[in-house]
Amino acid sequence: MSVDTETVRRIAHLARIAVKEEALEPMTGELNTILDWVEQLGEVNTEGVEPMTRVVDTQLRWRQDEVTDGGYPERVTKNAPDGDDGFFTVPKVVE
Amino acid sequence: MTELTKLTMAEARDGLKAKEFTSVELTQAHVEAIESARALNCFVTETAERALEQAKQSDERLQSGQAGPMEGLPVAIKDLFCTEGVQTTASSHILEGFVPQYESTVSANLWRDGAVMLGKTNLDEFAMGSSNETSFFGNVVNPYRRPGDETPLVPGGSSGGSSAAVAARLALGATGTDTGGSIRQPASFTGIVGIKPTYGRCSRWGIVAFASSLDQAGPMTRTVRDAAIMLGSMAGFDPKDSTCVDRPVPNYEASLTGDVRGLKIGVPKEYRLDGMPGEIEALWQKGINWLKAAGAEIVDVSLPHTKYALPAYYIVAPAEASSNLARYDGVKYGLREEGTDIADMYEKTRAAGFGAEVQRRVMIGTYVLSAGYYDAYYLKAQKVRSLIAGDFKKVFETVDAILTPTAPSAAFGAGEKSDDPLSMYLNDVFTVTGNLAGLPGISVPAGVDGQGLPLGLQVVGKPFDEEMVLKIADVIESAADPIAAPQEWWKA
Amino acid sequence: MSEATKSNLLQGVTGDWEVVVGMEIHAQVQSKAKLFSGASTEFGAEPNANVSLVDAAMPGMLPVINAYCVEQAVRTGLGLKAQINLRSIFDRKNYFYPDLPQGYQISQFKDPIVGEGEVIVDMPDGTSFTVGIERLHLEQDAGKSIHDLHPSKSYVDLNRSGIALMEIVSKPDIRSSEQAAAYLRKVRAIVRYLGTCDGNMEQGSMRADVNVSVRRPGDPLGTRCEMKNINSMRFVQQAIDYEAMRQIEIIEAGGTINQETRLFDSRNGETRTMRSKEEAHDYRYFPDPDLLPLEFDQAWVDEIASGLPELPDDKKARFIADMGLSPYDASVLVSDKSRAEFFEAVAEGRDAKLAANWVTGEFFGALNKNGTAIEDSPISAAQLGALVDLISDDTISGKIAKQVFEIMFETGEEPAKIVEDKGLKQVTDTGAIEAAVDEIIAANPDKVAEYKEKPKMFGWFVGQVMKVTQGKANPKAVNDILKAKLDG
Known part of the structure; x- marks a missing residue:
């Protein structure tokens, strides 16, 4: 399953990374090298094997329904590259 | 005061307690060492003022008998741990200037126990790398050099700033994080000790995430005892991390009994790679001999799926990373590159903010999760991961720990592997299995290669059996010839 | 086909059409704190005030699940007579949007907390029908983007970001806009009875995505279009009516329907292609590695069931x-x-x-x-x-x-x-009523004569008695006395 430049363009857009036209070709090569290499996993028989869903043997912990956080809008927006009146702001989104 | 930087953490702790010197003196010595070692580029941010302020307070607590277990001990923090009020970058342009409004649990634990922060250490961008050459803030240089050769060597990665700082005696210890070997491999490259604890032993809260199911924080120090001290402070339950395990933190120092008699140590045959350098093979044998001599029993074991660990890792880690790094979008913090519309802003910001290796991994991760490929890549890798974990589980029914080399080579020259991602990835071949299975692993300096460069051995233990791992590493450390401190060539 | 179903058919130029509707209802869980953070869920706070570092997706922040939200989802599942899954998985749904700070929504994809169930819906005409429930899953709500505060910028408020949502997915069992509204009303009634969602559509605590397709009766399902985030019963009906006719017109003119997400514009009651959703989505779902599987036992479910209203x-x-x-x-x-x-x-x-x-x-x-x-x-x-x-x-x-x-x-x-x-007390005193009756009979001999011919005149006498007694006379007593006197 090797990728072509069109796929790389699509993946780059999915990942929201601008890739220059001239960089697509080399990037395609790099990704194919890695993908070819990981494809050796195909050799492993995983019939009936459960995928790993937890690294250590433990249960999900639940917290109580209490308000213990928030209430500090200035800390939330402190590092924002752009904002106004307590909001984050971004280039206008057209729906 | 330079002699103070030569002390181990345990010696410094005892000296402070005995009032042989103050924390301010100890800290000042390290601050000066850092200033004179900028050629190594270990730090992204130095925090000398804050360190001296903390040291002053530590001295007061030492005076009043309220000292914590790490009171007054200056350490460095990998710049992946968020530190309140101190820039945290993950060595990425995209986070340049980001000042967290919160403190990571692990660093907060260190401050709770009295430790002093010297600064934030350099790393591979978002911890993605094995040579500290992907940092936006430049390469870190290994304090060790080949004899008569000024070629800068890499300090390993991703915790390269931490490993170099500890090896160069700029800090008594440093925090690292390990996703595929990022504590152990740099420890091996710089002749220091590094332990990756069991997944869930240290909280991940406040650590910039790379691959959530693999990331784990741990200490990097010059001795096994120091690692035990520092791990004792870093580890512990944190209700803010759903994957952090609620179990008491043992007194790790107490596990350093030197007694490994009767322990069964597994030696996995699959780790004897084709083309492995003879000196690595020889070092491994030495380790086996030392443990045998100390009364342990060596058992040949098999971990049949070892070969598939790296490819599985290079699916799982990039997949998780592609999602974890989606939050760096120019909206809430960090870099923003203006664009014609929102999508353009995202794409330009992330293209400018992420370096080549990060982009490559985000791309791979995005691809393996995309429609139609999930089963073939991600699901397959997580199944292989179950098999790898199963291999260990089975072996640990009969052995107490496993001994392997830490890395397939000693430190290499800067630029030697940076054009070939695959050969760079192979650095993690011995360590990555521990991350996939969530097991504790330690790298302990055990010898040098033909050019006098440090090499480490790895001990891998059962889940939450850090005590066993430390105990065995301590025995190896005692048996091995001590690795000489690097020449301080960086002092102009 | 039953008469009821026939009456749901839409008339096209070329014949009858059946509209097929499936709905995804997003119901905000009634809880004090958010699904994965301790920030308040209260509506109407200052921008970004009810936001924790977790909700703002600061680097290194991690989710911890709110037990009560899980309980509420189970309760709702029981109310929908649905299968409760003792083990479910939280997945990440990856996409970029300014009000989605993590760059992914924590949701449930392959293994939801609630499986199949059903809802019986009553129609105003007294008939009822059943809508199958496909699943209910827990997920995080997104923040809010406000597009009209600035000429060239959108404003982002994360107060809603991370509030627990239950997404209730129906099977395509709905056949008219009226049925859709009735179904939505019924689900709202159920969650309100259960106290799991306040059902307040104006505040957005309940919203619906509506999938609409049309087909010839008996044909396989047609291509559907989805209209997202509709926040009133009336708009749901309008959107379906408009969309069904739009699709019928396209097909009858020889065209085909593109599967797409459309925006319902409440100002003109029309639907249109959403620009921001034009591109094909690829959400790259995978289990959230920051969380473990969500597990609980049947005894806990039984305990919740026994406490249902x-x-x-x-x-x-x-x-x-x-x-x-x-x-x-x-x-x-x-x-x-x-x-x-x-x-x-x-x-x-x-x-x-x-x-x-x-x-x-x-x-x-x-x-x-x-x-x-x-x-x-x-x-x-x-x-x-x-x-x-x-x-x-x-x-x-x-x-x-x-x-x-x-x-x-x-x-x-x-x-x-x-x-x-x-002084509106009813007069039951027969004497008083009798007196009034006597008076009226005496004063209107012509009417009495008329009555003998036309018994319908009886009502006129009742009216007179009521008039005199200012309506307070006991009607039965008036009837009885009048009858006795007139016929007697």
């Missing part, structure tokens, strides 16, 4: 069986939790049918006319009950009671006081 269907059955109400009155009364509670308080210890007549008739009528919510009613259940008592014990007639009710609704006064003050 009586739900609309059961209540309706009880109203019919035990209280003798008509199915229509019963379904009107149970359609809303507060209505049902009000009725039950009025009916307590009284003639249930009489109470039901008053509640569904005068009372709901007055509320509707004045646009008053039942919670803001000027008449309490106790007061309406007291009015029913006055009718039952013949203190006032039903007719007078309507007069009293109007005053009550205006002033909030007690009915007994109104009756007293206005």
Whole structure:
């Protein structure tokens, strides 16, 4: 399953990374090298094997329904590259 | 005061307690060492003022008998741990200037126990790398050099700033994080000790995430005892991390009994790679001999799926990373590159903010999760991961720990592997299995290669059996010839 | 095909069409804190005030699940008579949007907490139909983007970001816009009864994504279009009506339907292609590695089940069986939790049918006319009950009671006081009525003669007696006495 430049363009857009036209070709090569290499996993028989869903043997912990956080809008927006009146702001989104 | 930087953490702790010197003196010595070692580029941010302020307070607590277990001990923090009020970058342009409004649990634990922060250490961008050459803030240089050769060597990665700082005696210890070997491999490259604890032993809260199911924080120090001290402070339950395990933190120092008699140590045959350098093979044998001599029993074991660990890792880690790094979008913090519309802003910001290796991994991760490929890549890798974990589980029914080399080579020259991602990835071949299975692993300096460069051995233990791992590493450390401190060539 | 189904068909130029609707209802879980953070869920706070570092997706922040939200999802699943899955998985749904700070939404994809169930929906004409529930899963709500505060920027407020949502996915079992609205109303009633969602559509705590396709009756399903985030019953109906006709027109003109997400514009009642959703989505779902599988045991589910309140269907059955109400009155009364509670308080210890007549008739009528919510009613259940008592014990007639009710609704006064003050007590004193009857018979011999020819004239005499007694005479007594005197 090797990728072509069109796929790389699509993946780059999915990942929201601008890739220059001239960089697509080399990037395609790099990704194919890695993908070819990981494809050796195909050799492993995983019939009936459960995928790993937890690294250590433990249960999900639940917290109580209490308000213990928030209430500090200035800390939330402190590092924002752009904002106004307590909001984050971004280039206008057209729906 | 330079002699103070030569002390181990345990010696410094005892000296402070005995009032042989103050924390301010100890800290000042390290601050000066850092200033004179900028050629190594270990730090992204130095925090000398804050360190001296903390040291002053530590001295007061030492005076009043309220000292914590790490009171007054200056350490460095990998710049992946968020530190309140101190820039945290993950060595990425995209986070340049980001000042967290919160403190990571692990660093907060260190401050709770009295430790002093010297600064934030350099790393591979978002911890993605094995040579500290992907940092936006430049390469870190290994304090060790080949004899008569000024070629800068890499300090390993991703915790390269931490490993170099500890090896160069700029800090008594440093925090690292390990996703595929990022504590152990740099420890091996710089002749220091590094332990990756069991997944869930240290909280991940406040650590910039790379691959959530693999990331784990741990200490990097010059001795096994120091690692035990520092791990004792870093580890512990944190209700803010759903994957952090609620179990008491043992007194790790107490596990350093030197007694490994009767322990069964597994030696996995699959780790004897084709083309492995003879000196690595020889070092491994030495380790086996030392443990045998100390009364342990060596058992040949098999971990049949070892070969598939790296490819599985290079699916799982990039997949998780592609999602974890989606939050760096120019909206809430960090870099923003203006664009014609929102999508353009995202794409330009992330293209400018992420370096080549990060982009490559985000791309791979995005691809393996995309429609139609999930089963073939991600699901397959997580199944292989179950098999790898199963291999260990089975072996640990009969052995107490496993001994392997830490890395397939000693430190290499800067630029030697940076054009070939695959050969760079192979650095993690011995360590990555521990991350996939969530097991504790330690790298302990055990010898040098033909050019006098440090090499480490790895001990891998059962889940939450850090005590066993430390105990065995301590025995190896005692048996091995001590690795000489690097020449301080960086002092102009 | 039943008559009911036939009546749902839409007429095209070339014949009949069937509209097929499936809905995804997003119901905000009623909880104090968010699904994965301890920030408040309260509506209407200052921008970014109810936001924790976790909700803002600061680097290194991690989710920890709110136990109560899990409980609420299980409760809702039980209310939908659905399969509760003792093990479910949280996945990440990856996409970029300014009000999605993590760059992914924590949701449930392959293994939701609730599986298949069903909802019985009553229609105003007394018929009912069943909508299959495909699943219910827990997920995080997104923040809010505001597009009209600035000419070139969108403003992002994360207060809603991370609030727990239950997404309730129906099977495509709905065949008309009226059915869709009725289904939505029924689900809203269920979650309100359960106390798991306040169902407030204006504040956005309940919204619906509506999938619409059309087909010739009996044909396989057509291509569907999805309209997202519709926040009123009326808009749901409008959107379906518009969209169905749009699709029919396209197909009848020889075109085909593109599967797409469309935006419903409430200003003109039309739907249009959403620019931001044009590109094909690829959400790259995978299990969230920051969380473990969500697991609980059957005993816990049983405990929740045993604490469930009586739900609309059961209540309706009880109203019919035990209280003798008509199915229509019963379904009107149970359609809303507060209505049902009000009725039950009025009916307590009284003639249930009489109470039901008053509640569904005068009372709901007055509320509707004045646009008053039942919670803001000027008449309490106790007061309406007291009015029913006055009718039952013949203190006032039903007719007078309507007069009293109007005053009550205006002033909030007690009915007994109104009756007293206005002297509206029913005259049951037969002597007084007899006197009035005698008087009228004596004064109108021509009418009496007429009556002998036309028995229908009887009503005229009743009217006269009521007029003289200002409507307070007991109607039965008037009838009896009049009959005796006129026929006697």
